[in-house]
Amino acid sequence: GEDVEQSLFLSVREGDSSVINCTYTDSSSTYLYWYKQEPGAGLQLLTYIFSNMDMKQDQRLTVLLNKKDKHLSLRIADTQTGDSAIYFCAVPNSGNTGKLIFGQGTTLQVKP
């Protein structure tokens, strides 16, 4: 089945860029997603990219997709303390079952 891997922790200084990486195994995915979870809250859909795109930019967020290497990344420019959260990448399960496979989540710590 589908497997999605993320590093568990990233620490940056306020104002720096953050890059959160994700790798996946299945190549039949259509949309790929990034979610943000603030402490004690549910997951919030942050952004997504369609699998025929290499890059998508949305204000401070840039999503890069390397379909050949099955690698997805989320770049946050000018990282703020409010960006401190857990970030999950999610990839649709193969077979169009409507399920998403989530990575383990990357905890982003932003130091002032």
Place this chain on the structure above:
Amino acid sequence: SQTIHQWPATLVQPVGSPLSLECTVEGTSNPNLYWYRQAAGRGLQLLFYSVGIGQISSEVPQNLSASRPQDRQFILSSKKLLLSDSGFYLCAWRHRGGIYNEQFFGPGTRLTVL
């Protein structure tokens, strides 16, 4: 617009007691519904999903069960809680069909079993 509600927000229960968590969705019809558990410091584990009333698929063998008595209502239950059932329970929905797989999450229920 669509909204998803979960209650209670927090719950502390003794081992061996029953459990009922409720999730309701507003503003959409025929959604796919999902229950996830997030253990402390860990990722999401899909527990159950449902594509329609009375249709439940279980992802992992466990002490929990799910039911969908109405189109936009999803309930997570247990007859006897275990310590290992502690965690953060998240309900989610998505539009049925199509190529859009994004799921929208509720605020979660924090369950502590003592």
